[in-house]
Amino acid sequence: MSQAGLTEIDKVVDRCLEVLSFRPGALLSDIDGTISEIAATPGEATVHRVARQALVRLTKVVEVVGIVTGRAAVAGEGMVAIPDILCIGNHGLERRRAGTGWEHPAGVAAVTGIAAALDAISAGADRAGLGEGIIFENKRLTGTVHYRVAADPEVAKATLARLVHAAAERHGLRVTEGRFIFELRPMAIINKGTAIRDLIVEDGLRGVVFIGDDVTDVDGFEALRAARQSGQVAALAIGVVAAETPRVVYEQSDVRIDGVSATASLLGTLADRLEALRREVGEDGDIAINRDGDERT
Ligand SMILES: [Mg+2]
Numbered sequence: 001m002s003q004a005g006l007t008e009i010d011k012v013v014d015r016c017l018e019v020l021s022f023r024p025g026a027l028l029s030d031i032d033g034t035i036s037e038i039a040a041t042p043g044e045a046t047v048h049r050v051a052r053q054a055l056v057r058l059t060k061v062v063e064v065v066g067i068v069t070g071r072a073a074v075a076g077e078g079m080v081a082i083p084d085i086l087c088i089g090n091h092g093l094e095r096r097r098a099g100t101g102w103e104h105p106a107g108v109a110a111v112t113g114i115a116a117a118l119d120a121i122s123a124g125a126d127r128a129g130l131g132e133g134i135i136f137e138n139k140r141l142t143g144t145v146h147y148r149v150a151a152d153p154e155v156a157k158a159t160l161a162r163l164v165h166a167a168a169e170r171h172g173l174r175v176t177e178g179r180f181i182f183e184l185r186p187m188a189i190i191n192k193g194t195a196i197r198d199l200i201v202e203d204g205l206r207g208v209v210f211i212g213d214d215v216t217d218v219d220g221f222e223a224l225r226a227a228r229q230s231g232q233v234a235a236l237a238i239g240v241v242a243a244e245t246p247r248v249v250y251e252q253s254d255v256r257i258d259g260v261s262a263t264a265s266l267l268g269t270l271a272d273r274l275e276a277l278r279r280e281v282g283e284d285g286d287i288a289i290n291r292d293g294d295e296r297t
Contacts, residue, residue: 007255009262012238013269015255019234020274022207024063027270028088028196028220029055029263031069031076033179033213034240037260040149041135042071047079048260054267056082061274064203068092068192070183070216072139073101090141091176091185091216092195106188107141113171114143117184120170121145124163130156141186148180178214179244193219200227208233211263213240213249221252238266 020027029035032045035052039045059065059082066086069076073089073096080087087096093107118136125134133150137143145164150156157180164182168175176183192212200208208227210220221237228235239245239253240263250256257266 005256006241006258009257009266009269012255012257012266013273015236016209016266016270017273017277019207019209019236020062022234024203024205025207026064026066026199026203026205026209027058027062028064028066028068028199028208028210029267030192030212030214030217030240031067031071031079033242033260034211034217035260035263035267036079038148038179038242042137042144042146045079047081048264050264051260051267052080052082054264054271055080055085057271057275058267059085061271061278064199064205066199068195068210068212068217068220070139070142070144070178072141075139086199088192088195088199090139091183092190092192093141093186095195103141104186104188104190106186106190110142110173110186111140113173114138114140114184117164117167117171117173118143118145120167121160121163124167125160128159128163130159134160143184145182145184146180147182153180176216178216179246183216191219192216193221193223196220197223197227200233206233208235209238210236211238211240211266212253213242213245215246215248218248218252221254225252238263 036045036047067076067080068088070091073087073094076089077087077096084098093104095102118138122136135146147153147156164175168184173184174187210224224235224237227233237254239249239256241256242259
């Protein structure tokens with residue numbers, strides 16, 4: 001059952017270890033608001049140094065370490081800058097791993113419409129006098145309109161909502177919302193949840209941890225719950241919360257932690273604990289931890 005409060009990091013680490021004792025396991029994380037503080041503009045955001053270092057270490061002790069982001073996969077890869085990390089980008093519409101990329105056909109088919117819709121919204125925003133502070137991000141397979149730094153975000157949101165929905169309808173796209181953003185996406189229901197579900201099947205995963213902070217991460221949380229309830233995997237959905245966290249993130253996550261710095265300390269402690277376990281058993285040991293937390297080989 002979900003609980004509104006925060007969970008101590010050590011307790012969350014214990015639950016991650018339990019889930020990741022089912023192997024192969026995956027540790028998946030969103031970027032913005034999860035391992036990177038939300039910045040005024042998307043280009044200014046950087047991955048938390050401690051979180052990044054921990055992810056590098058985790059790639060050596062967890063079978064799959066991956067990023068699941070709304071950014072373009074190549075942009076996510078560049079931000080995280082960890083060689084060969086799995087990167088699921090554009091909310092599940094593309095994936096990059098070990099130097100090879102894949103794009104969902106529904107995303108490729110939307111490229112022209114995304115560009116045209118963003119142009120139309122930009123022109124409409126100019127006519128409406130919204131001026132500076134609206135950022136249009138063309139990520140090819142999806143597009144994002146940011147209004148965080150608008151002079152009056154609430155006014156901008158109301159005007160943009162009209163423009164975004166009109167353009168989406170004209171170009172056969174759908175609209176989702178996040179923290180001070182509208183997103184234009186292909187009509188096909190491809191999201192972080194469908195991408196994680198596919199990854200579970202393709203990699204034969206048995207334990208999955210996913211960390212996220214926003215509405216689009218909730219698709220991932222729901223996919224984990226469904227996979228867990230079907231007995232397919234052990235899973236844990238971790239919500240990273242801050243002042244502006246949407247209610248649905250509280251409702252749909254299994255546990256909640258307090259902001260990007262908590263994610264960094266969670267990942268660092270998890271890396272410490274997993275490295276220690278691997279040392280005890282040896283590199284080739286098939287270590288696992290049962291549900292009581294006792295080690296077994
Ligand atoms: Mg995020």
